[in-house]
Amino acid sequence: MNTLLLFTVVMFVLLLFPRLLNRLGIPNVTAEIAAGILVGPYGFGLIEPNSALKAIAQLGLVFLMFLAGMEMDPQVFRGNRNRTVLLTCCNGGIPFLGGLLVGRFFGLGWLEAVLLGSIFTSSSVGIIIPVFREIRGSGERVQRMGDLVISAVVIMDILSLLVLSVVVRIQAGGAGGIWLFILSAVLFLAAVLYLVPKIGHRFFRLDHGTLVHFETEVRFILFVLLLVTFLAEVLHVHAIVGAFLAGVALSETFDVHACKDCEEKLTTLGYSFFIPIFFLVMGMETNLGVLFQARENLFITITVVLGLICTKAGSGALAGTLLGMPFRESLGMGFATIPQLSATLAAAAVGRELGLLNEAFFVAIVVLSIVTTMISPVVTRRLLAPRRPT
Template structure:
């Protein structure tokens, strides 16, 4: 009985921290993810140490990671890439290869083991569509050529980083004994099979009554399929982070109604995902900058290297495909925010022993910095782009 009460208290502390810090940061007009991370830092063992970790809490955090990647996959529209395949390809390749090389080089120079350096390179590739899309929508450039190309490229970059992560994890710590030469053809076969099986399952079990679906049969069906798909992928040997993302992509065609999407977002972002971010915050130790020699240099190298590599590669690729100088800087800036995928991959690397706590702490700071600065820089450059377009349309005075 006492153990049960302790579990509930830990659960309450996490939820209260998520609610309190989100409300506080909302009043300050600051990103909610940053609020959750800082909330975790405050209540965690490196803060006031008021949270007692437990297997139940860790399980809820793992479920939060699944839902985070599921929602990312659900909102990924592969068809958006097809319309501008060449432009998106150039931007996606440049914005993946250059940051990966810079990240791996920084990891090697800073003393990470080879696999840790490769993982850091993969993290440098990842971006945050969740930051870019609202910023583009707010500035009225979401549906423009620039907006479509940039967003499609960021989607490609996230997919590339996750696929690269799956290869690395399978090579480093496979959860199955399936040889790699068989693993990937088998994975492709399972993906194709699920792609055809999911619509059939939806038709078989979906609610068909005339009255309102008071007991949320459709929502429950999506959850059952999500967990089932994750289990199948885990049995194959895929990590949770990849399994959740693939599940989102596979179920994206089954989740078309706006109401169902809102329900999924409410449960995901209202409960499970905040728990995941708060728990990441509890594992973030800012004291490493005072205790570990070279931690400050590591922070400068990783944060500076990530921002510079994405900014320059984005600008360069955008110039190649015909954008103006200001538009190209906007593209570069839009690819710098690192949030959900970055934190998810960093957390996975830490759990598997590929990244130290110092590196993970720096990556959390990278997410905080780019989440703050990214939208502000996008707003500034978007206004400059619009002003330049207005000047072009204005008739010349003879």
């Protein structure tokens, strides 16, 4: 298919399917993945992803992690340190062990099982923030809980991506020099989080205190994103980790210099073109037929979905109980952490690319993302902001 015609068809699909499925209450991300499954080679075979489409999808993955990082607010850590550590240990550690056990139960090697455990650890801030924003009128306790959950999820996502980096490094070059790699990864993280905001402050506010032009701002942001991503690749930390760190580092710069218009334009660019193509291509590469090729494959998917929901919701409820919250609020906090999106799908894509995740587990993780992003907002609202009788 001609490249221009291919992208025309892709944009038509992305324009049509989400609008149709939104009317059924299905979120955009789920609709885009479903569209890819339907039109791709494992569906009706209308579109075969070529190298150009896959390259755009890779940029979409980088944009997805960058924008996920930009949603982080470093300020939320300052008043919640002890509570955040407790929630992170419970809601990150228990699901990690759960994913590890699920992987080992189904015959994965230790490295592959650790990758699955890191996927169980992460959550989607992009889903969590809008939910708590919507129910903030339910009281100050819910607002404080929102800050606590978001701060813990940020840490869990960073730890999950660091574990992914270690797994990628071991897969690529063996365990030799792993401690040197971990040290270099931590130093890289610290350098990005320290240097990028300082450079950003100097750039956005010139010597005479005048803001630079919008076009230059965007070019600077894209330059920083690509540079940090490239350096991450050079250090074998993986591009998605670099993109996420670049977003976290620049988020504070945006807040200080009130660059909300610039942030909104980047978000629009990412979520209107690059990121939907990533989800669409991921759908095209998802063969749901694998679920029915063997009874074990369907069992893997059910176990992964239920295992994640139980360990995330249960560990969140445990943390809430230890913090003295009522059980209903504790359970609501647990369900708020179950959505799997950005880091999960990124890790699944990397794991599949490196041969760490077979087709059955890849499909299971895609299904996991669809299910959790649909049920988490509904259950969280019901538990934390129940409707009062009129």
